[in-house]
Amino acid sequence: MVNIPRGTQDILPGDVEKWQFIEEKARDICKRFNYKEIRTPIFEHTELFLRSVGESTDIVQKEMYTFEDRGERSLTLRPEGTAAVVRSYVENKMFGNPSQPTKLYYCGPMFRYERPQAGRYRQFVQFGVEALGSNDPAIDAEVIALAIEIYQSLGLKKLKLVINSLGDLSSRKAHREALVAHFTPRIDEFCSDCKARLEKNPMRILDCKKDRDHELMGTAPSIIEYLNEESSNYFTKVKSYLTDLHIDFEVDSGLVRGLDYYNHTAFEIMSNAEGFGAITTLCGGGRYNGLVEGLGGPETPGIGFALSIERLLAALQAENIELPVETKIDCFVAAIGEKASAKSVVLVNDLRKAGLLAEKDYLDKKVKAQFKAADRLQSQFVAILGEEELERNVITVKNMADGNQEEVQLDQFISFIQEKVNEE
CATH class of the missing domain: 3.40.50.800 (Anticodon-binding domain)
Known part of the structure; x- marks a missing residue:
């Protein structure tokens, strides 16, 4: 007998209807927010992820499924959705469309080689949105509101929204220098990954899973302290819009997300349900001004998020929510x-x-x-x-x-x- 590969799952009749219900609900909400569906290839040129996700990230260094095709081209099964959407945005010149910003959503399998655990697989399904072409803090709030609406429309109540600002390039440069000065004297106490990140991208040290309990993590300089006036004002407006939309949030200066392309607004939505598990994050996203230019397009701001369908299902189970899916026949x-x-x-x-x-x-x-x-x-x-x-x-x-x-x-x-x- 040939068994299913480790870290993957069969979604059988009886369960697949739940997936269909969730996907249809998310599509309907995106339609109301005027986001259009985009479908990109499951594999892309490896260079796309090296240039967008970042060479210092765990995804690129440890988790990508990369292979050579018969033409000796390096290809990678997509580990996340944003890079492919932005690549398509640039390649198809969507920035030239008269209706802007360009608001897109996607749904499909992603692939990461990591240790399988409850609610986390090597092949998993993400639903995500991207809004490209606007620097208005209001669209940051809209994207967050869309994500919240998906969860609440399915009945979830025990949610926590955590936000942070990663600042602009100037703010991040000042913060970077402070982080290097903070960690350098004791960097030998950290893992090899953190040692490499010290010069490449010291903010990534704050996202390390191995050394997260090290005492220097708790005393590391906060990016909030290094935001310049423009970045601080931007973040204030985002918070103000969320308040106006009656969306509760907490500010966590340690939230840096796992991808290099983020700047300004970063956020995560977590489950507070009892017994949900140690990994509480359901959804993550943020602003990525500079990513479009990095992939050969014009200067274009962007913001988006991605949520895991598997994690969403686990959250529903933790809150004892039964989806109203019908399997009966007429x-x-x-x-x-x-x-x-x-x-x-x-x-x-x-x-x-x-x-x-x-x-x-x-x-x-x-x-x-x-x-x-x-x-x-x-x-x-x-x-x-x-x-x-x-x-x-x-x-x-x-x-x-x-x-x-x-x-x-x-x-x-x-x-x-x-x-x-x-x-x-």
Whole structure:
């Protein structure tokens, strides 16, 4: 037997309907916020992620699935969605569209080679949005509000929004110098990754999982202290908009996110549900001014977020929320006899063409077993067709909720079931 690869999962019938419900809910919310769907390739040139995500990040250094194709080109299964969306934005010159900003969303599998654990897989599904072309703090608040709306629309209540400002280039330069001065005297006490990050990107040290309990982490200079007037004013406006939208938040100066392209606003949405687990982050995002230029496009600000569907499902489970997904069918046609069975093929097809969920027996079961099959499918109605009914051109319809039965003319059967289903 060949088993599923480690860190992946099969999403089976019964569960896949929950995924479909969540994805449809998120798509509907994006539509109301005027975000359009974009679909990009599952693999991209490796250079894209080196230039965007950052060579000093764990994703690039340890987690990417990279391979050479037959043309000896280095390709990588996408570890996140923003880089590919921005690449497409530049390549397809979406910055030239008259309607701006460009507001996009995506949904699809991402791939990272990391240790699998509860709610975290090597192949996982992200739903994300990107808004490109506006420097208005109001769109930062809009993106955060969109993410919050997705979670709240599904019934989640135990949420915490954490925000921070990473500042502009000038602010980050001053903060960088302070971090280097802070960590350098004792950098030998840190892991090899942190030692390498000290010169490349010292802010990444604050995101280290191995050394997060080191005493220097708690006393490290805060980026908030190094924000210049422009960055500070920008952050103040974002907070003001969130307050106006009645969105509660906490400011955490230690929040740096895991990707190099972030600046100004950074945020995470977490679950406070009891028993959710040690990793509480559901969603993360932020502003990435400079990423478009770095990928060959014109100067274009941007902001976005990505959420994990797997983590969302875990949060729903932690809050004991059952999604209102329906698996029942409208009508099961139970046929008795060869001629009736042949006729049932046509009837079931006609029911489906009329927009109804219909099923029949394909295993030549006895009528009692067919009723059991209808029960398992939670069929609202069972239509019984035997040789005698066929001769009289009628069919018996049983309402499975109250047990009532009535004969219906075959030529009125489809409209009869439609009417009854609409009444339920």
